[in-house]
Structure formats: structure tokens, C-alpha cells
Amino acid sequence: MARLATLDKPDEPRSAAEDRAAQVLMTAADLIFRNGFDATSMNDIAQAVNLTKAGLYYYTKGKDDLLYKIMAFAMDCVERDIVAPCREIQEPEERLRQIILHHLNVIFVTGGAITILTEEVNKLANAQKQIIVARKREYLDLVRDTLGQLKESGRLRDLDITIAALNMFATILGVARWHKPKGRLTKDQIAAETTEFILAGLLLDQ
């Protein structure tokens, strides 16, 4: 139960989405995403995660803190499960492909809400906002550097790198919004076809 504190240590070897604290954050994120931050009470969240209100406050100081913890957890997943493994890939086209695939996998493992809520940095207090924005920038830099390498080697279509990155992320975040875990389409099919869509949209001769 007290493991929520460990979410701040992205160098731990276990998968970030596996423990009980992560389940609390993912369920809270889902509730906030469906009903809105203001319309969701700490009581609602405690009920949904099967805790007393006091039990929930053992994890978090309050709703604002919870929103920050959700975003920090999302960034743990991004850093541990996308940035760290993909940074090791030398060939930029393969790196881009693996970034997309790993990001989609994070969405499938954590549920879309966690991912979508990371867009709401403006709801955070300024100091916390700056931390999340800086962590997001690290990921964005990896993507921009990769697109830049592909542009230099003549593999990128005639696209502005910012527009390319924004369209890529919009497509990935789109999956977080439209994917239905119990729908007709399998995760593998969605991951394969969405990755092909993005790569073909960005690169020549796909």
C-alpha cells in the first residue's frame, strides 16, 4: 500500500503499471477522465478503488495532489517503458517505429485515461506543472531528434518537424481516446496498423 512513494523512482526494475498503487492511480484517472476533474470527489475515487476515504488519504494529500501523482506516474511509464529502451536503438527509423509501438503498448497497459490526463498540465500548481512539462520535454526531444535525423538523411517527407511530431502524437493519443478494450479490434492489429499509418505519413518510400 505504501508503494505509491516508489512511483517517484523510475529506475526500479519492475513494470510501472503493476503494483497496487498504480492500480489506484489508473482507476482514479479513468473516473476523472469520464466524469471530469471537478465533478469527481475523493469519495467517488475511494469507492472506485475499494478504499475508505481515510485509506485513500494514506496515498495522497488530496485531489490536486492525486492529479499530479497520476501525471508523474504517466511520465514514469513514458521514461521507463518508452524513452529508456528506445534511446538505445541506433537506427533512427527503427527507433521511431519502436517509440510508436512502445507508446501504444503503454496506453494498452495503463488504460487511455492516464495518457489523456497528461494533457491537463494547466490544472496543476505552477511548481508541479514545471516538473511534468520538463519530463514531457525530454520525451519530445527524443522524438524531435529522431525526426531530425530522418530529415537529414532524406527519409522524412517534406514536413516541418513540429507539425510531424504533433500529428504523430495526435494519432497516438487518439488511440488512447477511441480504443475500447472489449471491442472487435485486437491490440496487436491496432498497434500494427496505427504504426504503419504514422510511419507512412512521415517517411518516404513506405
Add this chain to the structure above:
Amino acid sequence: MARLATLDKPDEPRSAAEDRAAQVLMTAADLIFRNGFDATSMNDIAQAVNLTKAGLYYYTKGKDDLLYKIMAFAMDCVERDIVAPCREIQEPEERLRQIILHHLNVIFVTGGAITILTEEVNKLANAQKQIIVARKREYLDLVRDTLGQLKESGRLRDLDITIAALNMFATILGVARWHKPKGRLTKDQIAAETTEFILAGLLLDQ
């Protein structure tokens, strides 16, 4: 001022986004998008559109009705400014290109909030939700039929048509989220590059 009623008549020749009533809806949508539906009061909206609260109630029965009117207005724009002109285009690849370009143009003219709020159909009462969903389906059918024609003629990549349509809309809606009217990128550049990204992602030999 009483022209809000005419928003239900998509066969009127003027542009749907041009009159005062449309401005009220676009401003209200922007406020609701930025602050959340629950956190936005009718007072806030009245202030933002420079009306007394009584003046605002002349337009709309209340906040729920306003949300419906925003979505109905969005669908007026879709039907008048995307579906009607693009349905006339015989060649499916050109039809697809013009659907994307016209949709991006609607986003630039009305502002992104109007477009993004059409995702919130679950906030509507059931009867209103059904009307909006049916109107959206008409547009979706045009896109699916177009993708189906392209698949039949061997122009579409090896993609499920549903995934193709969802990725296409995610990219377009993404522009509604990330476009900053006063940013470095011009609308023309965003429209051209985003259209190329989507067409290349969907079609062979682009």
C-alpha cells in the same frame, strides 16, 4: 440576436460561422473547453459574450441546452461546409483530400473548442444525444464509403477501414487541440502538411 434559431437550418446559404449567434456559441465552447463544463457557469458565459445573464437566456434555456446547441452548430458546419461540397466530388481520392482540407478549415474558422466538444455526446440527454450521433454517423458514412471505394480500387494500404477512419479523425481533431492561432505555423502550412500526412498514411504510392 434571434438568429440562433436559424442554426437548425443548414440549407441557408451563409457560412454557418458568420453570425452573432455563432459567435456566442464559439465563445461559450471555448470557455467550456478551457475550464470544464461543470466549472463554467452561465454567468461566466454571459460575461465572456458580453451579454447580461437574461440576455444569454434569450438564446438558450440553460447550460445543458447550450451544450446541445454548440454540438448542433458544429454539425451544421460539418454538413454545410464539409459533407455537402465533398459529396459532389466523384473521384474518391480527391474527395478524401477535400474532406480533410474542408474539415481543417472548419476548425480554423470556428476554433478548436467547437470541434472537440462534439466528442462529449455522453453529457447530453438521451434524445439530443441520438440526434447528434445520427448526424455524426452521416459524416462518418461518407468517409467510410470513400475509404471503401479506395480499398476496392487497391489504393488504400492494407488497413481496416474503421482503424483508418479513426486514425484520420484523431489527426484532424488533434489539430483542433494543438493549433495556436497566433503561433509560428500558418494555417495553410498546417492544412497542407496534415493533409499530406493523412493521405500518405492511408494511401499507397503517395
